[in-house]
Amino acid sequence: MAVFFTADTHFGHGGARGLYRRPFPSIAAMDAAMLERWNATVRPEDEVWHLGDFALGPDATAMQALLDGLHGRKHLITGNNDGPATLGLPGWASVQAYAEITVEGASLVLCHYAFRSWRNMGRGWVNLHGHSHGRLKPLARQADVGVDVWDFRPVAVAEIRAAAGRRSAARPAPPAR
Numbered sequence: 001m002a003v004f005f006t007a008d009t010h011f012g013h014g015g016a017r018g019l020y021r022r023p024f025p026s027i028a029a030m031d032a033a034m035l036e037r038w039n040a041t042v043r044p045e046d047e048v049w050h051l052g053d054f055a056l057g058p059d060a061t062a063m064q065a066l067l068d069g070l071h072g073r074k075h076l077i078t079g080n081n082d083g084p085a086t087l088g089l090p091g092w093a094s095v096q097a098y099a100e101i102t103v104e105g106a107s108l109v110l111c112h113y114a115f116r117s118w119r120n121m122g123r124g125w126v127n128l129h130g131h132s133h134g135r136l137k138p139l140a141r142q143a144d145v146g147v148d149v150w151d152f153r154p155v156a157v158a159e160i161r162a163a164a165g166r167r168s169a170a171r172p173a174p175p176a177r
Helices: 014-019 027-041 060-069 157-170
Strands: 003-006 047-050 073-077 092-096 098-103 106-111 126-129 142-144
Touching: 003 157, 014 027, 027 060, 073 098, 106 157, 142 157
Parallel strands: 003 047, 047 073, 073 092, 106 126, 126 142
Antiparallel strands: 098 106
């Protein structure tokens, strides 16, 4: 079983196409592409932590159909656009505002929102978040797992680590004193 992370799918949300410059000709095309990319990445036996803003617009029946069509055992970390209908969907393995988990040796702090500081950040814990749609410069040991950052699909810890390594390798060394 693999573990994946994602956020800010905004299924059914027409405004997401314009607000976040998503390259899809319609809401239906956006939703279909995200569903296809999710299922190409995640196997039915895998686990996915969705860090908020699952859908905005569809009714509960349509949201349940979307959730049922996505592979994996799905957990929801609530976002600002997740209303009672989203929270009440029976397809979630858990629903909570915050979680601390360990995956592949990485201790993770999960929330929809990016933190400026978090528990054990000085001990190497990593903050995974959504909400910012790739618009925030990340702190060290912090990553936006939103679909706008990761080609509209969930992402694994190994990919997050590789991207963080590329970012730090691209930073110039501090001047010698």
